[in-house]
Amino acid sequence: MRAGSVQDECWICGCDLLPDDNFCRKCGINLTRVGKATAATGTIKGDHRVPIGIFLMTLGGLVGFVSYLMEIIPMLAFGLASLLIGIMILYLPESNRSITSKLATDSSLPSLLNTEKLLEDLDLDERGIYIPVSGMGVCPKVFVPLVQTRATERPPVGLSSSSRIFVTVGKNPEDRGILLDAPGSQILSSLERSLGRDLASIPLEDLQTNLDSAFRTLDIAKATTLTYQESTVSIETELMALLDLEEKLRNTAPRLVAQIGTPVASALAAAVSKSTAKYVTFKRAVLQLPSRRLSISLRLSE
Amino acid sequence: MRSLDVFILTYSALAFSTIVLLSLLGVSRIDIYVALFAVEFFVASLIISPSSPLESRRKTIMGIVLLAVFVGVVIWRILEILR
Numbered sequence: 001m002r003a004g005s006v007q008d009e010c011w012i013c014g015c016d017l018l019p020d021d022n023f024c025r026k027c028g029i030n031l032t033r034v035g036k037a038t039a040a041t042g043t044i045k046g047d048h049r050v051p052i053g054i055f056l057m058t059l060g061g062l063v064g065f066v067s068y069l070m071e072i073i074p075m076l077a078f079g080l081a082s083l084l085i086g087i088m089i090l091y092l093p094e095s096n097r098s099i100t101s102k103l104a105t106d107s108s109l110p111s112l113l114n115t116e117k118l119l120e121d122l123d124l125d126e127r128g129i130y131i132p133v134s135g136m137g138v139c140p141k142v143f144v145p146l147v148q149t150r151a152t153e154r155p156p157v158g159l160s161s162s163s164r165i166f167v168t169v170g171k172n173p174e175d176r177g178i179l180l181d182a183p184g185s186q187i188l189s190s191l192e193r194s195l196g197r198d199l200a201s202i203p204l205e206d207l208q209t210n211l212d213s214a215f216r217t218l219d220i221a222k223a224t225t226l227t228y229q230e231s232t233v234s235i236e237t238e239l240m241a242l243l244d245l246e247e248k249l250r251n252t253a254p255r256l257v258a259q260i261g262t263p264v265a266s267a268l269a270a271a272v273s274k275s276t277a278k279y280v281t282f283k284r285a286v287l288q289l290p291s292r293r294l295s296i297s298l299r300l301s302e
Numbered sequence: 303m304r305s306l307d308v309f310i311l312t313y314s315a316l317a318f319s320t321i322v323l324l325s326l327l328g329v330s331r332i333d334i335y336v337a338l339f340a341v342e343f344f345v346a347s348l349i350i351s352p353s354s355p356l357e358s359r360r361k362t363i364m365g366i367v368l369l370a371v372f373v374g375v376v377i378w379r380i381l382e383i384l385r
Binding site for chain 2: 073074077080085088092
């Protein structure tokens, strides 16, 4: 059974799962419980709009009725307007998916699923390594090793300019892996364009402010926080767009989510890799659907 | 801010501005207010594009109802003049 639905065992490693587990206890993959999360999301949204709509309708009805009896026309118009706005709030659906967001999801999902199939077919279980690069609009590539060896832990920096998918980074036959463009490469380029700066020139201390500003400008996320401790960087952000894509990927492409990252998570990992000029690997990426918060934890290595 | 919220805020601003303006001008016919509310709905709909097919469909239904009200008001006024 796929990760994301109610499941008894992890789709990646086959490890047994408890009903309340959010992560696989063996491989650490994030397990999204879609049913619960969607219900929770609906409740929050429903609670927000209904009281306002009912209040405006009641106010409009009362004011309109009293004004009609007292023959005060502007007040009657006020009552009618309130009633009409209340009806609109209640009748028009709250859409959390814009057409643009839906198109973005529909158009990018197949290519991401292809990457998932590639990881699955090659039986790649190692986490992807973001290779540091510099330059405006240049995005780090992700190297997914076949097995963890001394050579594959630190793939050569020059590998970023390679256009090959299957690469060998050492002398031994096992020093191989696949080299992919990061799923968030275009988001990263857009972030840099909106900032007008190469993220490689921004120190990690200032990255939070810059990421928060750029994500808000692009309407992707808000309230981005970044904390770092030794070789671990943790980022939390509240998604305003692409939530649908994030959710779908967690259900259909668990390897991609855990090993390489979803487009937004990948853009964040690539940003950290550029800013620190270090190799970056995903430790975990958790999406809390009700609060729309994406929390990722990254490991840095020299 | 989502487009539906922008739409409702825009419509509210237009409707309440109309009330203030017309009451300052001393307009005392409710049909004029109602007709303008209907027109403002279409203006707000044109300015703010819908964000989902469902929202678009429901806006169209509301538009048809308000258009019927507007046409009713206009016919009533014409009949008044002809009488």
